Amino acid sequence: MSELSSRAVLERLVSFATVSRDPNLELIAFVQQYLADHGVESELFHNDERTKANLYATIGPRDKGGIVLSGHTDVVPTDGQAWSVDPFRVTEKNGRLHGRGTADMKGYLAAVLAAVPMLVARKLDMPVHLAFSYDEEVGCLGVRSMLADIQERAHKPRVCLIGEPTGMKPVLGHKGKLAMRCHVKGAACHSAYAPYGVNAIQYAARLINRLEAIGDELTQSQYCDERFDPPFSTVQTGVIKGGRALNIVPAECAFDFEVRSVPGFDANTVAERLQAYAQTELLPKMRKVQADTDIRLEPLNAYPGLATSPDSDAARLLAHLSGSDDFGTVAFGTEGGLFTNAGIPTVVCGPGSMDQGHKPDEFITVEQLQQCDAMLARLAQHLSEGASR
Numbered sequence: 445m446s447e448l449s450s451r452a453v454l455e456r457l458v459s460f461a462t463v464s465r466d467p468n469l470e471l472i473a474f475v476q477q478y479l480a481d482h483g484v485e486s487e488l489f490h491n492d493e494r495t496k497a498n499l500y501a502t503i504g505p506r507d508k509g510g511i512v513l514s515g516h517t518d519v520v521p522t523d524g525q526a527w528s529v530d531p532f533r534v535t536e537k538n539g540r541l542h543g544r545g546t547a548d549m550k551g552y553l554a555a556v557l558a559a560v561p562m563l564v565a566r567k568l569d570m571p572v573h574l575a576f577s578y579d580e581e582v583g584c585l586g587v588r589s590m591l592a593d594i595q596e597r598a599h600k601p602r603v604c605l606i607g608e609p610t611g612m613k614p615v616l617g618h619k620g621k622l623a624m625r626c627h628v629k630g631a632a633c634h635s636a637y638a639p640y641g642v643n644a645i646q647y648a649a650r651l652i653n654r655l656e657a658i659g660d661e662l663t664q665s666q667y668c669d670e671r672f673d674p675p676f677s678t679v680q681t682g683v684i685k686g687g688r689a690l691n692i693v694p695a696e697c698a699f700d701f702e703v704r705s706v707p708g709f710d711a712n713t714v715a716e717r718l719q720a721y722a723q724t725e726l727l728p729k730m731r732k733v734q735a736d737t738d739i740r741l742e743p744l745n746a747y748p749g750l751a752t753s754p755d756s757d758a759a760r761l762l763a764h765l766s767g768s769d770d771f772g773t774v775a776f777g778t779e780g781g782l783f784t785n786a787g788i789p790t791v792v793c794g795p796g797s798m799d800q801g802h803k804p805d806e807f808i809t810v811e812q813l814q815q816c817d818a819m820l821a822r823l824a825q826h827l828s829e830g831a832s833r
Contacts, residue, residue, distance in 0.1 A: 447561045450813050451541070453478075454554035455534045457517075458543040464518040464581045467495040471517055475499055475557065475576060482560050486574070489590045496578040498590040503563045503572045504827070509602035510571030511761070511823070512788065514779065515553045516580030516587070519545035525804035540807040547796030551808040552607025555795065555816040562824055570827045573601055580779055583623065583745030587779045595786040603758045604783040605765075605823075607794030609801060609808075610774060612815045614766040615792040616759055617671060617773040620749030620781060622703045622711035625742040626651055626718070628686075631734035632695035641693035642730045642737050645686045648697040651739070652681050654721050655701055658714055669706040671773045677705040679714055700744065704775070707751035715741055748781030750790060758789035764826065765819050766793050774798070793819070 460471035472488065479486050479501050486501035504510065522531045522544055529535040531544040541551075556574060563572050575594075578586035594600060608615075628651070630644030659679035661667075668675045679701065686697030703711035722739040730737040752758055754771050763769040776798055780790040795812035 448558055450551075450555040450558035450817055451810070453557045454541065454546065454551060454813070457550040457554055458534050458545055459532055461532045462518050462545070463521050464579055465521070468517045468578050469495065469497060472497045472499050472576070478557060479560065479574075482564050484560065484564065489593065491578070491586065496586060498578060498586055499574065499576040500590055500594070501574045503560065503574070504568035505571050507599055508570050509599050510573055511827070512573045512575050512601045512604040512783070513556045514575040514577070514604050514606045514783065515549050515556070515608070515794075516577045516779070517550075517553070518578050518581050518586075519548065519550070520581050520802050522804070527804045529805065531806075536810075539810050541810060541813070542805050542807040544806055546808040547609045547806055548798065548801035549608055549794060549796070551609070551796050551813055552794040552816060555813060555820055556607070558817065559820040559824065562821065566824050566828045568824070568827045572823070572827065575604075577779065584747040584777065584779045584782055585745065587782060591782055591786045594788070601788050603761055604780070604788045604790040605762070606778050606780050606783070606790060606792045607816070608774070608776070608778050608792050609794050609796035609798050610772070610792055611797050612766060612793060612795055612812060612819065614759075614762045614768055614771050615774050616750070616752040616754060616762075616771045617707065618750045618777055618780065618792070619672060619677070619704045619706055619775060620711060620747060621777050622705065622715065622746045623700065623744040624702070624715055625698055625700050625744055627738075627740045627742060628697045629736070629738040629740075630693070630695045630697070630730065631737055633693045635691045635693055638693050640733070642695075642733050644694045644697035647726055647730065647739070648684065648686060648699055650726060651718060651722065652684075652699060652701075654718060655679050655681060655714070658717055662709075667706075667709060669708070672706055673775060675706070677703060677709045677711070679703050704777075705749060707749045711746070747777055747779070748785055750778065750780035750784060750792070752784070752789055752791055756789055758791050761826075762791040762793060765822050
């Protein structure tokens, strides 16, 4: 098979509309065949419905740890966004390659795949593993089954490089996330007799106000980590649903909230404080009116933060590959904490900027893609020279 440039591979990857709610198997089949054409075997880890899959492949010796190049194949929806170009076709304008996922994060995947012929030809001393996941955008869900398998292998990778868009700047940390849904069960009645019912929306509002107060507390200096922007854990409510009609006291209300936590802060304490407030202050009042009223918290998803030491081997490797030891952090999450918890030290560096991710007319610059190509060429050289030194 003839070699493809990262630009050409990106065009193919963007053409697969791998929105998280939809299957990614067509993209995975393309990647699997592409690798096979270059003599690289791969394995798949499917979801229960077998509509999506992670892909894992190894280039080089299988009796050593090596480095993982990891990224997610899913993208966020384009619904309701005003695109000036076809989001699932790469369009170049003034050195920018527009299309859904170009920045987040098919640009990196394209550069990795374009580097495969070079990696195969190098006959590496240390292996390169490719780990492409699904459902990262909805809570880093898909990668977990693949990681469970990887961490049981005799020769577990020594480092993971996740190519989320950092403008090719080396990143060692990001916040964790906890997402919860709060269900409030009230008691309905005619609105003319509102005091005889339990208004679920109004009690939900009290809970949301308490979350805001907790979030305000977390801005205090003792909870801050100045490496991050903002430098504290954040709490916000993003979705609320409740009520049937204005003249009915609502019996049901639910809202979703999230905590974005700096390393060292346990996001579960926010949920615990909210539950304690519900138990001690709200539920007694609600149950005076009707005994079966309730407030219940439901976990939606969570992933850990990332805090790789700047003195670690992983950080030193990233400094070598990126050409900089000016390590930073990002506010958005990645699968990095999950890799780290699986015993694989993780760093983040990739082309593009999250300033463009998730937006209409998302783009990556040609220059950034070329810089990623150069970083992967340095990696190939490094592993050929003997990364075990």
